[in-house]
Each structure stands twice: as structure tokens, then as C-alpha cells.
Amino acid sequence: MRLVLSGFVILVSGLYLAFLQHSDIWYSVFLVGGFLFLEGINSQREFSIIKNKKRLFLTWLIFIIITVAVEIIGNSWLNLWDYLTFNRLEYLIHVIIIGYPLTGFFGLEFFVLLQRYFHSRKTQMIILPISAFLFGYLNEYPNVFASEWKYINWPLGSFLGIPILVSFLWILLLFVLLFKKPFCVHSLPKN
Numbered sequence: 001m002r003l004v005l006s007g008f009v010i011l012v013s014g015l016y017l018a019f020l021q022h023s024d025i026w027y028s029v030f031l032v033g034g035f036l037f038l039e040g041i042n043s044q045r046e047f048s049i050i051k052n053k054k055r056l057f058l059t060w061l062i063f064i065i066i067t068v069a070v071e072i073i074g075n076s077w078l079n080l081w082d083y084l085t086f087n088r089l090e091y092l093i094h095v096i097i098i099g100y101p102l103t104g105f106f107g108l109e110f111f112v113l114l115q116r117y118f119h120s121r122k123t124q125m126i127i128l129p130i131s132a133f134l135f136g137y138l139n140e141y142p143n144v145f146a147s148e149w150k151y152i153n154w155p156l157g158s159f160l161g162i163p164i165l166v167s168f169l170w171i172l173l174l175f176v177l178l179f180k181k182p183f184c185v186h187s188l189p190k191n
Helices: 002-019 026-045 053-077 088-117 121-146 164-179
Strands: none
Touching: 002 026, 002 121, 026 088, 026 121, 053 088, 088 121, 088 164, 121 164
């Protein structure tokens, strides 16, 4: 229960940093808090990312490789977004090491929690994409106030300060569910 409470406090602190302090590191704080909050809830129900340290590390590395690919294509080649206030070290820490990987873990925890309440495949096929879309807004909207990253040159306009296409791209986060099984407690190695 301490993990749930600690995670919630850190998550709210991240939102405070975004909305009221306009901090350029709000997202790292928000992600750590959101991940710990949902990890605390899910670990009580036979799903834990942090209990299997080896799998956590390997999955983190996979998420970092995905991060680098997304950043090379979207940021460097297509110039669709920029991190205006980060130097190279801050970019490495807050985007590559924390940002994308923890977004993946936070999303995985979120979708696992939803699957617990919506058992039927048919219902999940409706609920999960809608939830991914809303999860995207939960992650993107505070940045409208904090400006940790700035979107550039996006077609189709924006809604609430977030490019519409970005909103739909959050549905791709559902691919993190491919990493679910190794973190189910019944599949963890015995000590």
C-alpha cells in the first residue's frame, strides 16, 4: 500500500510541476509516480514489473532501442518535435532513459489494470484503444502548460494544444501488452 500512496504523491507532484511550475522535467516525475502507483495496485493482483529485475532490465533496454528509433525518425529526420530546454545530458536522462521507457511501463500497468476489469476480448477491443487515446491525452495535456517538448509541422491541426495525429498514435502504445506475460507473478522465477 505504501507503493500506491508514494506513487500517487509523486504522480500529483509531476502534475503540479507541469500545471503550476511549468517545469521542463515534470514528465519524468509524472511517469515515475504513475508507474509506481499502478505497480502498487497491480502487484497486489499477480502482476509486477519490478519483481523480476532481469526482465525489467531487458524490457527497459528494448524500450530504449525503440526510443532511439522513434527519436531518430520523428525528431531528427522529420523534425516533428523538439525539446527546447534540454541539453544533451538532460535529453539522455529525461527522454531516452526515463521518458519513453517509463511511458511504456506506465502504459503496460494501465492496460493490465483495465484488462482485469474488462475480461471479454470483444470489450477489450473497444475499451483498450479508447483508453490508449485517453491515456495519451493524460500524458500530453500537462505539457501544454510545461512545454517540455514542442510539436512542429503536424498535419490535421490540434485539439487542446495537442496535434490530432499524435492523439491517435498513442493507440500504438497497446503494443506494450506484448511484454505482459513475463511480468505475471505466476510466471516469475522462483527464488
